[in-house]
Amino acid sequence: MDVQLILKELQEVGVLEGHMQELKPLTGGTSSEVIAIMDGIRPRYVIKQNDQVIVEAEAEFLHTYSQIEKLTRLVYVDPLHRYLVYMFKPGLTRYHGRNKSDLLFSLATELIAHYKPLGEERHYGYPDHPFMEWRDFLLHRVKESGKIIQDILSPEDHRFVHALVAGMPQRNLKYLLHGDCGIHNFVFAENGTLTGIIDPDPVVGEPLYDLIYAFCSSPDMLTVDTILPAVEKLEPGMTGSYELNTEVLQGLYFRIATCIRHHSEDLDQYTEAWTYWLNRVR
Template identity: 45%
Template sequence: MQIEEIFVELRQRGIIDHRIDDWIPLSGGTLSTVYALRENQQPKLIVKMNDPLTVRLESEYLKFYKSIPLFAQMIQVHENYEYFVYTYQTGEATYPRKHKKAMLHRLVTQLINHTKEDPSAEGYGYQDKPSPTWQDFLLLRYGWAQETLERVLSAEDHKFVEQLIRNTPESGRKYLLHGDCGVHNFIFEQEQVTGVIDPIPTIGEPLYDLIYAFCSSPDSLEPETIEHAVKSMDGGLYHLSTLYADVLIGLYFRMATCIVHHPQDLEEYLQAWNIWKMKVEKE
């Protein structure tokens, strides 16, 4: 559907009234087509279009976590999942690269501690293409990362990460995770995270989202930064004994993404890689 058709349909169904008088396209990292519906040139609602499976999974995620203030509120989803509508979140989409420890603490207390198990979940990892086990999901991510990092890390490093993954439990609890919980999907006001957008619904352990956030920017990657956040997690949501290995795996994945999207950050990530690898080897 075109935005003109959607606009008329929303009017006819009473989802929007005459005060919403125009729309503008939004750009960003998402693969969806996104528009802001505006009132007096101020964004009020978001219309997001993608393939039906993606629309269904994202809209169901927002419904599942409708009580979490960091997320937008679902307004409407098309019956054939051609689009969905949710509230606009004010703020800046640029991470200030400050106060990472406080940001992670807020993320834990406002989001991760409210993560719930999904009793209907099938498999692990990305909901649109679930893997049989959690280990299979990590190995899937490893395959792409290994190819991308082939000339960056040594063969010994690649084998080390693969072995860490093969030492992880094959299965576990099935929590519904954000799946792309990085600073590129955070909204900030006064240098504080106030919103989280664009989930890639994923089934796994809550620590995955925290490690993803920690590794999503190259600043403040010292162990004490994430250790402080982990201490704020509700008991039972993490396994402290495997934290360092899990972080090294997450850092490995993030460095591969960095090469594709932010190659200028690679040197900082490599410095952190050496620190974390030493910690894991000492364990």
């Protein structure tokens, strides 16, 4: 949709003041178009265009968790779900490897602990690719990741991960998750404190998924001591019966695939972490 038409619509519904005409493209996701609306020299609002089902899912997430301070505030949703508008979240978007354990603890207590369970009628996974069970969603991710990883890991490792996921218990934990909860979507203060979490790609699933996603999203400090305080802070009802070592191995497997595609310079650190966590279960 032409952005000038969007600006006109936003002015007609009273979202924008007449003087806000200057636009600045921002880095978006793989399929979204993201543009900041400037108020003088500062971004004030963000327009995000995407497929209708994805826009609707992101709007649901931001609306459901509107009380969470670290999330962006939803301002307007196009009735046809062609785009949405939210407040720009100021801060730094570069992670400097400071206090990762504190970062995860903040994420657990200020975001994930406030997640809300969903009804039985909702399916697991992404809204445009639903699954009946959580393990089916994870098995799909294992299959897609395995195609990318190939011989970076041994055949035994690939079989181990598949058996791990296929044999996991069905815990009936069904929550609305951020889904893309990595450092690339975090906003920081100058001192490295987490101040914002942006760009959800909502998934219906288990809350621990978002925490492990964040843990694995940078190659530094991938040890049990880094993540354990955050995991222990979550309520038992949000984690069910879990085995941390195997849960992290799943997350690392997915992340190694992402690393190969987008951050190959980090691969040695991830394979080292893979060996560390594998040794904890063998």
